[in-house]
Amino acid sequence: MSAATASAPALTAARQALKRYYGYDNFRPMQGDIIQSILGGQDTVVLMPTGGGKSVCFQIPAVVSEGVCVVVSPLIALMKDQVEALKANGIVAAYINSSVSQSEASDITRAALSGHLKLLYVSPEKLLSEGFLQFLTRVNVSMFAIDEAHCISSWGHDFRPEYTQLGVLRTQFPSIPIIALTATADRLTQRDIKTQLNLHEPKVFLSSFDRPNINLVVRPGQDRLGQILDFIGRNPNDAGIIYCLSRKTCETVAQKLQQKGIKAGYYHAGMTPNQRGEAQEKFLQDDLQVIVATIAFGMGIDKSNVRWVMHYNLPKNIEGYYQEIGRAGRDGTDATALLFYSFADVMSMREMVTKDVPPRQAQLNQAKLERMQQFAEAASCRRRILLHYFSEDLGHDCGNCDICRNPPITFDGTLLAQKALSASARTQQRVAINLLIDILRGMRNQAVLQHGYDQLKTYGAGQDLPYLDWYSYVHQMLNDGLFYIAYEEGYSLKITERGQQVLKGQLPVSLKKFQPAEKADKSTRASKKAAAEAAAAGAGTPEARLFERLRQLRKHIADEQGVPPYVVFTDTTLQEMAREQPTSRVAMLSVSGVGMKKFETYGEAFIEAILQHGTPRAVPAEDEADEQPNVPPFSDDFAPASRTTAQKAADRDLNDTEEQTFKLHRQGLSVEEIAQHRGLAVGTMRQHLERAYSKGRDLRLEEFLSDSDLAAIAAARAQLGAEAGLRDLFDHLREKYDYFQLRLASIRAQRGR
CATH class of the missing domain: 1.10.10.10 (Winged helix-like DNA-binding domain superfamily/Winged helix DNA-binding domain)
Structure with a gap:
């Protein structure tokens, strides 16, 4: 079956699942096409940068398909993080690896056999172990997803021999689609993924490897510790990772940071599994600001609010460097990748990559190290160099690297x-x-x-x-x-x-000609100082204070539940909350990243924090018991579970940004014109107008609904009964009206006019 045969209902179900479980209205670029290919039963290869949304590409098809998606993943930490995040979104998922007891594994296998499980994560060793493939023949497997698929290639930077045996899946399960996903694969690795997995005419999706939000910087290797302390001092609340060449360096750097009062820990292969697990957990839980690690740390660690990654030493190849810097800025906001470079590092690394390996491998390792050295010594846009390595041409200099800011002659x-x-x-x-x-x-x-x-x-x-x-x-x-x-x-x-x-x-x-970056001149230093002062001033704005309050609430909830804070909500979602200040169910569900399950679990707590942060107008005591009769709560499917006195007071008036939207609406501007005028999203404008209407303001309702529309919606609601929700109404009316229109109709009905 080709991707073209993926049915329209299946694609509609995929979009609905995205909103319900993840809280997003639209797929990111290319995700929709990838999901269509998978739902059509097509073998699919996905090359997408870290933070680009690879996991959603197979998780959404798994949710809307019958059966269990088996996900092959190389690390226990990666499985644990993804399963926790899926459960937080209301998706039934589990993993089986060496950390799972026999009784737990038995429960999980029963859930897989019964069809209750939607995603099952396993290591390649477990998948290929005696009896497990035989067990899978009794399971209704919907698809196989091979994560970190670059591990299959000996030409790649992270070769895992056990991955080369995964071709057996095509032999054992010839009709089940296989999806291979990776964030780093050069031309040869891409070829190996397709051939060694025995993929049948796979559809290949090559997303842009560009991560424009990451500022690329290379600095001389002198006084590295001083430069690190200076950077952290200017970014005191930002989490980051420092990658070092040796275990000893990791421990030394972490200890020196601790001596300066920085919450830092270290992570390397010489630690016991319990020690590594504890360090990783503290970093994920935001109990450590900085983790100093060898490259053993980080694969698949989905901590979205890492704001910077530093390389204390030169990485051994561009693939590894690209993957490691990709752990910064996964939420799409600004991040920094800082590489310290010295020729002594090249000499040390050259000895390391050629020692005790076959001649062919030694030659390959040395060639890739030379490309990394060329990147560090480059005199042209660093982002273009990275993208050219992955056969992509940006077409222009990026403007967000040290070379672009200080170009040579x-x-x-x-x-x-x-x-x-x-x-x-x-x-x-x-x-x-x-x-x-x-x-x-x-x-x-x-x-x-x-x-x-x-x-x-x-x-x-x-x-x-x-x-x-x-x-x-x-x-x-x-x-x-x-x-x-x-x-x-x-x-x-x-x-x-x-x-x-x-x-x-x-x-x-x-x-x-390569020239070392010169020290910034006085004007550059002055502009940097002004920017730092502006940032410091911004930290005191109401929006920034609310963001910090929401971060603290998130940390408290995460600690109580034993999950990383980003599993609750990402920084990007909290920033939108701080900006929009949603104080109702419908407004909170309009925030990107707030799905139904997360609202039910956390929504009221965050609404309460937003209300407590605000300064609502005082309400006379006699008014508190007398809610305005013509201002109803939101319609049944989106009604808040309870309304505090503070919320009632806050709802008396529109906030400033909503007031601006309402005034422009009353002046005759359309929603699209208001959005363009204000530089905001159309969805946000609709949210403002909906809130205004619910608070008793008069809209030009005819712009959104005719009398016949209102009659049709009212008839459908009467037919479905009082218990029906907006979702039922939406489906019953065959998607003729969007949720915004349905909510306006519901508010009008409750207002009685």
Whole structure:
């Protein structure tokens, strides 16, 4: 069955599940197409950056499909986090791994057999263990989801041998769709995912790897600790991760941060499982601000409010670096990735990646380390370099990296680039970097003479430049996406489509010499100081104070329930609450990230905190018992469970932002025009008008509902009965009216006019 056969009701159910369980009105870019492919029974490969919403791509199809989705995941911590988050959203999920007792595992398998379970997370070892595949033949499996699928490739940065055996799923379950998901996969790894999993004509979705909210910075490795303390001092409430090369460095840095009063812990493979688990839990629970760790920490850790990631030492490859910085800013708000670089790190890492490994692997590791070194030494936009590595062209400089903010002097390097590209083309694109430079410089060594490269027209075309200059320029061409390295073909340079454009004279090239970032001049320092002062002033705004109050409430609830705070609500959701200040069920459900289950669990507590934070107008004692008769509570399906005196007082008046919306509405502007005028979402404008109508203000109701519309809705409600909710009404009327219209009709009916 092809993706095109996914039924319209199934897609509608997927959108409804997104709102009900996750609290979001719309899918992110590409999620809808991916879900359609999966629901159509298609094998699917999803390459999407960390924080891009990969999990939703298989969790939503699992919820709306019959049977159990089996998720293969490499780490216990990853399974635990995802299952906790799913349960908090009201989705029945479980995991089986070494941390689960035999009796718990028996309960879980019974739930899977009965069809009660929607998602079952297992490790690859468990999946392939004796008897488990046989057990799955008795389960109604809806799909297999292979998370962190890059682990299948020996060309990748995080190879796991057990992943290579997962191809057995296609043999054992030939008709069940397989979904492979990863955040980091270069060209070769993508190929291995498709072939080793035996995927049948898979549909591949390659999302943009761009994370524009992450500020990319590289700094010299001198006085790293001083720079770290300065950064944390300027961001005292922000959580972050510091990655170090060695276990000893992790412990030392953490201890020095602790001595300065910073809540810091460390995490590495030399600790006991209990020690690692405790450190990780404290970080997830916001009891630690900083975790100092080796790369053993972080895969799949879904802590959405990590605001920064630092690399104390140079990572060994770009894939690992990209995945690690992706743990910052997963909520989409601003984050920073700071890398400390020194040549001594390169030497240490070179020894590490080539020691005690087969020659082929050592060569591959060293080549990838060189690409990481080139990134650190780059003189052009760092984001473009990252994206070119994953075969993506941003098309412009990002403006959010240290190079873009302090660009070096450039010169027209088109002719030099054409010489290098032409020399590569004339060798049939068979030579690696060093041999290409030897050809350009007219060297007469064995490799050049043996292949007759001294007879090429471009032989010696660049003999006027020394080796180090050419080395720098060719690597800039790699970073700019004119070449890529074919590791599987002796590390030969291949010309990209962009490189072909340069070779044909259709595209100019600017080249730069690497220059260490200069210290900011006085004006830059002054602007940074002004920005810091503005940020400090902003911390005292009512919105910022409310956000902090909501964060404290979230922490209290999370501690009581034993879950990470982000499982309750993300920072992004709390920021929207602080901005919009929802004080009713319908308003709270309009906040992105508040689904039905989360509202039922946490909604009233957060509404109460918002009301207590405000300063509602005083209400005379005699009025408190006499609610305005023409101002009803919201309709049955969205009515608050209880209304405090403070809420009644707050509802007497519209807040400032709602008042502005209402006035523009009374002036004759449409909802879309008001949204455009105010620079806010249409949904927010509707929420404001709905609240105004519920508080007795007169709307131009005819703009939204005709008399015949009101009659049709009233007739449907009468037919369904008083117990019917808006959801029932929405379905009964075959989605002819949206929820906004249905709520307005309900309020009008209760007002009696």
